[in-house]
Structures are given as structure tokens and as C-alpha cells.
Amino acid sequence: MAFTGFETRAIHAGQEPDPQTGAVVVPIYQVSTYAQDGVGGLRGYEYSRTGNPTRAALEECLADLEGGSRGLAFASGMAAEDTLLRTIASPGDHVIIPNDAYGGTYRLFSTVSSNWGVKWDAVPLADPEAVRAAVRPETVAIWVETPTNPLLNVADIALLADVAHDAGALLVVDNTFASPYLQRPLVEGADVVVHSTTKYLGGHSDVVSGALVTRDRELGERVAFHQNTMGAVAGPFDSWLALRGIKTLAVRMDRHCANAEQVVAALTHHPKVTEVLYPGLPEHPGHKIAEAQMKGFGGMVSFRVAGGEEAALRVCAATRLFTLAESLGGVESLIEHPGRMTHASTSGSPLEVPSDLVRLSVGIESGSDLVADIEAALETA
Structure with a gap:
């Protein structure tokens, strides 16, 4: 039977009872490496930077709640943003960001990505015509917060998805303020959702972690490659804390x-x-x-x-x-x-x-x- 209620999926998606012990909560797999049945004979995992069962449960749950194909958990929201940006943008590319973006996101674009050649413009995203005017041939993404931090401005996700896709660009939505309980950007046409899971998803001010969910599996695999290569992954205990928080979201x-x-x-x-x-x-x-x-x-x-x-x-x-x-x-x-x-x-x-x-x-x-x-x-x- 397929269950559709958000509350049900938040508690059960990716979180079946442990097959060996019957534990009803996903265990904390506090482990770095995994035994192999011969060279290359993996039992599902090889090294916890690449994959960890606790983190995998969180990633599956997040993908389910956001309605995406691939979820990925990171050491922080900024680590998720940085990994995504390095996946989708190259030197010379251009990104549109909100003109009232979160300070950490602004710093990422103004002092980090700019140094390796990614151009950006800050635009009032509540004004679709201003966004259209800011699009360039080299624009690879429109980066949205809605509601924004801290001015609480609201952007029309479906409309901006059309603007982005008309330009051959991606629409990235930071859904931290709303959480997937209040808003599902992928359903509205976004390509990627970003979260600081430190915030509402974790919900108890006891974990620093981040995540993103992609609508397209191929894009998710590209980000997963960069996640493994760059290594800013969520640890197993952090993943467990985020999963615990999501149950009561x-x-x-x-x-x-x-x-x-x-x-x-x-x-x-x-x-x-x-x-x-x-x-x-x-x-x-x-x-x-x-x-x-x-x-x-x-x-x-x-x-x-x-x-x-x-x-x-x-x-x-x-x-x-x-x-x-x-x-x-x-x-x-x-x-x-x-x-x-x-x-x-x-x-x-x-x-x-x-x-x-x-x-x-x-x-x-x-x-x-x-x-x-x-x-x-x-x-x-």
C-alpha cells in the first residue's frame, strides 16, 4: 500500500525497521569503512564519504518529501550550495540571485564563486520582468529564496521556472524557511531544492547540516559525484538527528x-x-x-x-x-x-x-x- 500523507511519509520514508535487529528507528551507523566480500564485492557500501546507511535514509526521506528523484545530505546548508554551484556553473557562467539573499549565500557568490570566474547579478525576484531582463546567454541558474531571509519577500516559483527554462537555465529554490511541509518547489517547476536542515527540518538547534533534492536523476548523479569528490557530507549522527527532527516537522x-x-x-x-x-x-x-x-x-x-x-x-x-x-x-x-x-x-x-x-x-x-x-x-x- 502506498501512503500519501505527509506526516506518514515523514516518519516512514526511507526508514523501514532494521532488518537485523528490528529497531524501529534507523540506527546510527558510526562507521567509516565496510567489509568487502572479495575485491569489489560490496555489500552496498564501501566508505562513508561515498555513502552511509544513516545518511542514505535521510536522503531518501528528503527526496520523498520534496517529490524529487535524488536527495543528498551535506555538512551544512552552505556546503550543499557550494557543491551545487560547482556542479552547475563553470568560469564565465552567470547566475541570478535575490537582491535580498541570505548573507551566507551572498558571501558565497561575492567572495568565493566570483574568484573562480562565475558572474552573478542580484535582482528583485518578485519582479519577473526584472528577472527576464537580467538573463544572459551564459545564465545557467536562477537562484531563489522564497520567502527570503530576512525581508520575507515572496517569489512566484512556477513563473520563475518558466523564465529559467526558456533561457535553458535551472531554477534553484532555497526552501529552508518554508520546509517541504509548507511548500514544494519541485512540484511548482523548480529543478533543485536546497535546505539548511539545521533549521526547521532538524528543528531542535542541535545539528548543523544541509541538503538538496533534484527533480532530475541525472543532475542528482552529477551532484552526487561532486559531493563524494569534495567530501562535505553529513555525518551519521547529524543525519540521525535530522531524521529525528523530520518525524515531527x-x-x-x-x-x-x-x-x-x-x-x-x-x-x-x-x-x-x-x-x-x-x-x-x-x-x-x-x-x-x-x-x-x-x-x-x-x-x-x-x-x-x-x-x-x-x-x-x-x-x-x-x-x-x-x-x-x-x-x-x-x-x-x-x-x-x-x-x-x-x-x-x-x-x-x-x-x-x-x-x-x-x-x-x-x-x-x-x-x-x-x-x-x-x-x-x-x-x-
Whole structure:
């Protein structure tokens, strides 16, 4: 019997009980090498950089949840991005990225890929005509975040897939903020989905890992070759932690979304907040698109504080439940100042974020407690 429910597949895809022991959870195969039945007589694995049973279970599960043909797990989200970029782009090639990309992605393009000859342009991806105008004959990919980090802009995945494919390019979507529970870019026409599995997929702020899923198996095999060659793979314990997190992804995301809506409702009426950035708001410019391609609007919220940067910094320092920290997507709520923290690498560039911006990763605590905490902190602004 084929099971179609997301919650069922998150718990069971790639995770059959262990055939030798009956263990209902995939074991941690903390091993580097594997015995062979004669030279070349493999029992499925030879060396854990190339393949590991725990990592293989995670990769199969991710491919299933995203609706792709091949999943690959890496040591971090940035390792996944770097490996993909080195697979699909060569010196002289061109990539379009968001004009409000995550700071680490911007740094990868601006200081790493540029040094080996890959050209790039930062474009507002919510404007399809701007994207079409930026396409060149040497464009090999349009690199999308939706919603974006930290400005929560939304891009139309299906429309950008058409733009990319008309140009003979790939559409790559960073699905970290939404997770496959809320959004499935491959179904919308994307070619590759990228994740920092550190975030919502892991969900407990206890693992650093990344992943990507390809729609096309041949592309997946090319990336797998580079994964093995470059070696930034997810270890077995990290893979096990990510698998454990995925089992509760659906119920966690429902709570993240519900709590975010409570926090947004409080922020939109607060006199010390000048703007709330959240795709669930009807006035958000990408609301209709998000409504069409997402199951929910997510747990990430950004807002701008009256009084500028110093007021924003005071708010970040004053919360008690929202922990001042980088990263996102864990069960606990986090607060940060992107300009000084996660997006400091964009300072002085066209991608620099507003200095009065605060970003929240809304956790799964009591929603009323979170609202009370952020309202108290805003009194310091």
C-alpha cells in the first residue's frame, strides 16, 4: 500500500525497521569503512564519504518529501550550495540571485564563486520582468529564496521556472524557511531544492547540516559525484538527528505558523513598530502568491522599529523568552538583528538590510507568552 500523507511519509520514508535487529528507528551507523566480500564485492557500501546507511535514509526521506528523484545530505546548508554551484556553473557562467539573499549565500557568490570566474547579478525576484531582463546567454541558474531571509519577500516559483527554462537555465529554490511541509518547489517547476536542515527540518538547534533534492536523476548523479569528490557530507549522527527532527516537522510547523500569526497580530498594532514583514498579511505584496504556493505562511517574522537601529538593538537585548541568537527554525524562539548578525556580510553592498530591522524565529512555546515577551521588549524601544 502506498501512503500519501505527509506526516506518514515523514516518519516512514526511507526508514523501514532494521532488518537485523528490528529497531524501529534507523540506527546510527558510526562507521567509516565496510567489509568487502572479495575485491569489489560490496555489500552496498564501501566508505562513508561515498555513502552511509544513516545518511542514505535521510536522503531518501528528503527526496520523498520534496517529490524529487535524488536527495543528498551535506555538512551544512552552505556546503550543499557550494557543491551545487560547482556542479552547475563553470568560469564565465552567470547566475541570478535575490537582491535580498541570505548573507551566507551572498558571501558565497561575492567572495568565493566570483574568484573562480562565475558572474552573478542580484535582482528583485518578485519582479519577473526584472528577472527576464537580467538573463544572459551564459545564465545557467536562477537562484531563489522564497520567502527570503530576512525581508520575507515572496517569489512566484512556477513563473520563475518558466523564465529559467526558456533561457535553458535551472531554477534553484532555497526552501529552508518554508520546509517541504509548507511548500514544494519541485512540484511548482523548480529543478533543485536546497535546505539548511539545521533549521526547521532538524528543528531542535542541535545539528548543523544541509541538503538538496533534484527533480532530475541525472543532475542528482552529477551532484552526487561532486559531493563524494569534495567530501562535505553529513555525518551519521547529524543525519540521525535530522531524521529525528523530520518525524515531527508537520506538527511543529503547524504550531510555528499559529504562534507567528499571534505575534504578527500584536506587532501590527504596536505604536513602536513601523512595518511588519510577513507573507500572511493581506497587505504583503507577495501574499496572493504565498497563499497559492504555500500551505501556511511560516514561523519567520521581521519588523522595523521606530527609533532606528539603537531602538532595534534595545528590543533584541530586552526579550526573555526570545533568545538573542543566530539561526532559526528550532522549537525555541529566537530574536536577532540581521544587520549586525546574520547579514553583516551584506553591509555596504546593495543587499544591505535596514538597520532598524529585527528578525524573529517564532518557536512553539505558548503563543500568549511570546506575545507578552515581545510587547514588553518593545517598551524599551
